[in-house]
Amino acid sequence: MASFQKLPSGNWRVLIRAKGHKSISATFSSEKLAKAFAKEKERQLEEIKATGRTAAPKGSTVAHYIDDYLNYIQHGRTLQRSALFIYKALKERFGKIGIERLSKSHLDSFIEARKKEGVQGQTIAGDLSLLSTILRYCYDVKHLDVDADMADKARKSLKSNHKLRIKSREVECVPTQSEIDAIIGVFATKKRQIINMPQLIRFGLFTSMRQSEICNIRIEDLDWENKTVVIRDRKHPNEKMGNNETVPLLPSAWTIVEEWVGTRTAGPIFPYNPKSVSVAFSRARDQSSVTRPVRFHDLRHKAITDFFGIGLNVPQVALMSGHRDWQTLKRYTHVKASDVHTAYNALNIKQQDAKHLSEQVDWLVQQMGEMRGAQA
Structure with missing residues (x-):
């Protein structure tokens, strides 16, 4: 099903042909990477054969399916403005790419571009999460021949990249x-x-x-x-x-x-x-x-x-x-040892005040009792 060719440049080209599907061609820097790609694609094709997946219509782009997804959910839920803004940005970034042509290299380029813009890892992960929603929609609802986990894998890979901070900034900048x-x-x-x-x-x-x-x-x-x-x-x-x-x-x-x-x-x-x-x-x-x-x-x-x-x-x-x-x-909260002492002292003062007030009330009641006794 898959054939491999070593190019004059030293790279390896893999060509995958399967009945009922478009030919898949890709180039890699090593034979190992080419074979790994072919193995994964062949697995996906077998899954498509078993589950009845179909190829996306000719000319179908990422932008097309983002719009299709937004129309699909518009009667069931309301997206936040921030999510709509991200989807608009994703259309500008990936919109012209065919949905079946979207690849890991596209996502890697996206991550690198966002890093150069100074965007934090948490934000990039959020962008990829919404893109993952689109791919999952294409796979589960439209039954398309796409890698539904591609964006999710890219998002999870951010955690292993120590140069890219995933957690949002904590409160050290108070x-x-x-x-x-x-x-x-x-x-x-x-x-x-x-x-x-x-x-x-x-x-x-x-x-x-x-x-x-x-x-x-x-x-x-x-x-x-x-x-x-x-x-x-x-x-x-x-x-x-x-x-x-x-x-x-x-x-x-x-x-x-x-x-x-x-x-x-x-x-x-x-x-x-x-x-x-x-x-x-x-x-x-x-x-x-x-x-x-x-x-x-x-x-x-x-x-x-x-x-x-x-x-x-x-x-x-x-x-x-x-x-x-x-x-x-x-x-x-930023609790310090001195805060504990301050809180204890304040509580102790309140308790002493309450005790003193109680003693004053008892004394006043006693005095009133004595006055009533004298009047009687």
Whole structure:
């Protein structure tokens, strides 16, 4: 079924012919790789013969099946905007490639290109995961002759690449107060700055909201009596649309809201583009004395850390930050030995105060009893 030819260049070409299928041809740097490829393809062809797989129609591209998949699911579920954005990017990257011609080399090139763009491994893995969904759809639903596991294998291979970091950045970039002051100080020199970044930075520190949440909260969603605001479609690990949460605004945050709203009765409280906020923050950081890659999003990390520092418990902080997994919040606690002593001393003082108050109440009751006895 497979034939091999050594080329003048020293590479090896493999040609696979099977009845009812298009011929498959590929070139490799060694005979070993060519034979391994042929063995895998022959296995796939045997599986296709047993399961009734079919070849994709002539001219079918990756873009075609991305659109086909999105149409297929549109009545059953709603994708997040981030997923739709990734699918659009995948169409631009792989769209013109025939679905059956998509190969490991295409994915390797994609990974290398994304690395050069400075994209983290977690993001690349997410892109490949969505591409894997398309290939699995082609295999399971359309019964096409494709390698359904190709993108998934590429995604898993990232874990063995020590040069590519898979885990998202942890909270080691929790900004210090001096770093925040340095960044805010840069905006004092920007007379033409449209966005009031100092106030947005402070609001982020007082609420732990993401920049997208800050820019999307509306005046209509404020509860002026209870000092709360509704965050609509808040980020959620499973779904986002319809995930509305009412969160309290602490006094410092509420003061900023009152200043910004003024006499307005509707519209965004902070009418800015979230991307513009992020860019303005990063530019100011680069112009300041801050050397670490602090982002606007890192203000959220500091806010959560500060919430624990003032004594809020895990459920209370989770309500503020929107975290579903309380285990995730453990990394923000930053408990030190001195914190334990401080907490113990504070608790001891409260207990002593309670004991003293109890003694005072007992004494007062005793005095009132004696007074009643004397009057009788």
